[in-house]
Amino acid sequence: MPRPKSLNSMRRLLPVLLLVGLLAPAQAHAGNRLFEKSPNLDIARRVQALLLHAGVPVVMTRTSDRTTSLESRTTLANGRRVDAFISLHNNASPSRSANWSEVYHQLSGGGSRTLANMIRGRLATNLGQTAYLKTRRGDHGDYYWQLRHTSMPAVIVESAFISNRRQARLLATSAAYRQKIAQSVYEGIMAYQRTLRRASTPPEFAAETRVTVPAVPPPESVRGRAINSHIVRLTWTPVGGLVDGPVRVYRDGVPIGEAPLGQTVFEDVWAAPGQSYRYELRTAVKPSDLAASLESSPAVVGVRTPPIVVCLDPGHGGRDPGATGSY
Ligand SMILES: [Zn+2]
Structure with missing residues (x-):
């Protein structure tokens, strides 16, 4: 129990007590x-x-x-x-x-x-x-x-x-x-x-009828690496004169381009940052007597581009x- 306060100190306290009394309900409401x-x-x-x-x-x-x-x-x-x-x-x-x-x-x-x-x-x-x-x-x-x-x-x-x-x-x-x-x-x-x-347009062969023929040899030793956030370089070893045709590149199942016969590098310049892409490379042949083009089974490589x-x-x-x- 506190000892009795002097009248003076009570007078000093009064405004404080009044203020607390005024504020308390407002605070509870807020x-x-x-x-x-x-x-x-x-x-x-x-x-x-x-x-x-x-x-x-x-x-x-x-x-x-x-x-x-x-x-x-x-x-x-x-x-x-x-x-x-x-x-x-x-x-x-x-x-x-x-x-x-x-x-x-x-x-x-x-x-x-x-x-x-x-x-x-x-x-x-x-x-x-x-x-x-x-x-x-x-x-x-x-x-x-x-x-x-x-x-x-x-x-x-x-x-x-x-x-x-x-x-x-x-x-x-x-x-x-x-x-x-x-x-x-x-x-x-x-x-x-x-x-x-960069926006890309589908390559011409995308419109062709394509048939997978396991007898056509796929590209060998396929490698892929991101040059930067926007460019992926794919390389491979030629199949060695066995097939007379280009190498077709698919990204996540979508045709994106073609490397002519004899070329062993392809750059995907339509890549976005921070993506995990699955590339498929297929050797293609186009017999003159067939409406469809024949493609090898795919050689697959995964590449991750640097994120933003x-x-x-x-x-x-x-x-x-x-x-x-x-x-
Ligand atoms: Zn603010």
């Missing part, structure tokens, strides 16, 4: 507070784990609760020459009913727009909510710093609304919800990667909490 920086970082770490598992290198602008300036984040991405920059956020609106996703792309469009649209589509499907593709012009070009000052395709993902009580609760308490967001961003990045290739490098930016952090909500 419920739990949520700072945007926390789910942003958690989601970024989940995307990082998914990408690393798929062999995609990741640069993080922060991995802990620390303040990072906008400039330091874009300087890092530009300095490391990453191929894609993804800034992960959650939105706030004066309207508490706002509950959709938004993905912003650079004004220049191009790869940024493709990447943004891939992520937008996955968010809509996986979260079962509306997701908008957006861009915004400001006084100096792109409205957002990260989109304006990055030298590679960059997007800003606003996955949900911190200001929406239901979404704030999900962001704060549901690891499954944050994982769904992360999975959507990951799937969007992987889908975007597949678009990073991704920068994940969880934004905010430390003294900068981002948007604040409650649930």
Whole structure:
């Protein structure tokens, strides 16, 4: 039991007691507070784990609760020459009913727009909510710093609304919800990667009737290696004058080209980064008295192309909490 206080000290305490009395019910009504920086970082770490598992290198602008300036984040991405920059956020609106996703792309469009649209589509499907593709012009070009000052395709993902009580609760308490967001961003990045290739047209022989004839010898000692993210070189040993015909190249079952007789190298220049391709090489013969061409059984080789490098930016952090909500 505390000893009786003097009148003076009671007078000093009175305003404090009054203030506590006024604040207590308001706090109880507001419920739990949520700072945007926390789910942003958690989601970024989940995307990082998914990408690393798929062999995609990741640069993080922060991995802990620390303040990072906008400039330091874009300087890092530009300095490391990453191929894609993804800034992960959650939105706030004066309207508490706002509950959709938004993905912003650079004004220049191009790869940024493709990447943004891939992520937008996955968010809509996986979260079962509306997701908008957006861009915004400001006084100096792109409205957002990260989109304006990055030298590679960059997007800003606003996955949900911190200001929406239901979404704030999900962001704060549901690891499954944050994982769904992360999975959507990951799937969007992987889908975007597949678009990073030169367009190809089917080779002429694709239109022919082709019959596999085991008696035709396939190319021997077939090797394949990725020269870079976009070119795969295939080499083989000639079958030695036994067959008078070209070597046909299939990638994942689709005809992509043909090396004329005597040539022992073929470059697939229509490859995309981060892909595991299965190449089939077949020797072909075209008897003049047959409508169909005859092909050997395939010699098979698998090749993996180097993936893109991704920068994940969880934004905010430390003294900068981002948007604040409650649930
Ligand atoms: Zn933010």
